[in-house]
Amino acid sequence: MNAVDATGESSSMKPLNAPKNELLSAVVAEAVAEGATDIHLDTWNERAIVRFRVDGIMHEKLQVSASDARRLINQVRVSAELDIEATVKPAEGQFRWSNGEAVRDVRVTVLPTAPSNEAAHLRLLTTPEDWRDAEHLGLSIEERRAIEAVLNETHGLALIAGPTGSGKTTTLYALTGLEDLVHRVAVSIEDPAEYDLPNVRQMEVNPRRGITMQEGLRILLRVDPDVLIVGEIRDPHSASAAAQAALTGRQVLATIHGRDAAAAIHAMHYFAVPYYILGGALRMVIAQSLVRRLCRACAEPRAVADAEARLFDKVGVAPPAEILDPRGCQSCNGYGYRGRTGVFEIALLDDDFGLWLADGRAQHEIRNRLGEMGVTPVTTRALEKVAAGETTIRELTRLFWSTLGERSDPPVDVKTEGP
Ligand SMILES: [Zn+2]
Numbered sequence: 001m002n003a004v005d006a007t008g009e010s011s012s013m014k015p016l017n018a019p020k021n022e023l024l025s026a027v028v029a030e031a032v033a034e035g036a037t038d039i040h041l042d043t044w045n046e047r048a049i050v051r052f053r054v055d056g057i058m059h060e061k062l063q064v065s066a067s068d069a070r071r072l073i074n075q076v077r078v079s080a081e082l083d084i085e086a087t088v089k090p091a092e093g094q095f096r097w098s099n100g101e102a103v104r105d106v107r108v109t110v111l112p113t114a115p116s117n118e119a120a121h122l123r124l125l126t127t128p129e130d131w132r133d134a135e136h137l138g139l140s141i142e143e144r145r146a147i148e149a150v151l152n153e154t155h156g157l158a159l160i161a162g163p164t165g166s167g168k169t170t171t172l173y174a175l176t177g178l179e180d181l182v183h184r185v186a187v188s189i190e191d192p193a194e195y196d197l198p199n200v201r202q203m204e205v206n207p208r209r210g211i212t213m214q215e216g217l218r219i220l221l222r223v224d225p226d227v228l229i230v231g232e233i234r235d236p237h238s239a240s241a242a243a244q245a246a247l248t249g250r251q252v253l254a255t256i257h258g259r260d261a262a263a264a265i266h267a268m269h270y271f272a273v274p275y276y277i278l279g280g281a282l283r284m285v286i287a288q289s290l291v292r293r294l295c296r297a298c299a300e301p302r303a304v305a306d307a308e309a310r311l312f313d314k315v316g317v318a319p320p321a322e323i324l325d326p327r328g329c330q331s332c333n334g335y336g337y338r339g340r341t342g343v344f345e346i347a348l349l350d351d352d353f354g355l356w357l358a359d360g361r362a363q364h365e366i367r368n369r370l371g372e373m374g375v376t377p378v379t380t381r382a383l384e385k386v387a388a389g390e391t392t393i394r395e396l397t398r399l400f401w402s403t404l405g406e407r408s409d410p411p412v413d414v415k416t417e418g419p
Pocket of ligand 1: 299327
């Protein structure tokens with residue numbers, strides 16, 4: 001890994017104030033200060049913009065001249081040791097940024113855009129302290145205990161589901177902290193492995209070296225694992241390998257795309273895993289979303305509107321007297337929000353559910369059955385957070401309107417970004 005660093009402690013680290021990295025370091029510093037996860041740089045012939053993604057939302061940060069944009073992209077290339085000459089094909093790399101206090105690993109992609117411009121994406125990887133502790137996920141103590149119990153069973157399949165950017169991988173990593181991995185052999189196949197996991201043999205998908213997901217799983221299942229972690233189930237091979245491993249005495253933990261637990265179970269079936277196999281293998285599905293956390297320094301209380309009260313009634317959450325709207329102040333960089341918190345649907349699946357599922361079920365039947373079992377949907381959990389003043393109704397409608405099943409207009413403008 002290469003470094004853009006203020007301290008100059010290591011001979012391989014380039015000092016922050018070196019002229020060749022000043023612009024890049026200033027942009028990364030600003031992104032870190034705002035809690036951004038991504039920096040996007042787009043260039044056109046005469047102009048360029050730098051945008052940050054903060055808590056899932058894109059914000060335009062600065063317009064820069066074409067020459068500054070070229071300088072910035074060159075600094076990215078130098079820092080990540082990309083091929084300076086090759087501007088005609090995409091390039092990927094990584095560097096480490098530090099200002100002496102904060103340290104961030106930054107994953108970089110630079111790609112040519114038509115007609116003869118360039119764009120860059122910088123992903124600021126979170127530091128391990130942010131995710132290693134399951135307490136930071138937003139789970140209650142009871143939820144943690146229930147999950148821990150399932151994860152420390154000898155075998156079974158646990159799925160973590162959610163849409164893209166919902167923090168599935170963060171949860172996957174954090175959950176490994178709830179498992180006893182000292183007394184078990186744990187292996188993972190990831191694409192890519194974002195962090196070192198203690199006590200886990202991590203393998204990365206790398207088709208150029210012959211390690212496809214399928215081949216990686218085949219090898220890992222031969223090294224006597226007790227715990228198998230699958231970065232993401234994306235195809236029939238990984239789906240069936242995960243289910244089969246769970247049925248043959250392994251604890252399997254995997255992420256899968258799906259907006260709720262029923263959709264995740266259905267996705268496994270879509271990947272050609274028969275329902276009778278799934279019924280025997282599945283022990284738990286955690287479906288999740290991330291909602292932005294209100295900035296308490298500037299949030300404004302107001303009365304609940306009638307349409308909003310109906311929404312609370314519909315999902316069975318008592319409407320509060322007041323809810324909070326975002327406003328924006330200095331401490332939240334004007335966004336009205338600071339950070340995000342997880343909302344979880346936790347479905348613990350027993351043998352009865354497995355036997356019921358084995359007969360083959362439609363997605364809506366699975367959803368209804370989970371409701372009857374007392375599993376609380378993500379949308380209800382999110383509305384509870386609105387009632388508690390942790391997030392806003394605007395944030396909830398932005399994320400979940402399409403799944404709330406309303407035919408009328410949403411109570412607030414769902415397209416609104418930020419406060
Ligand atoms: Zn604020």
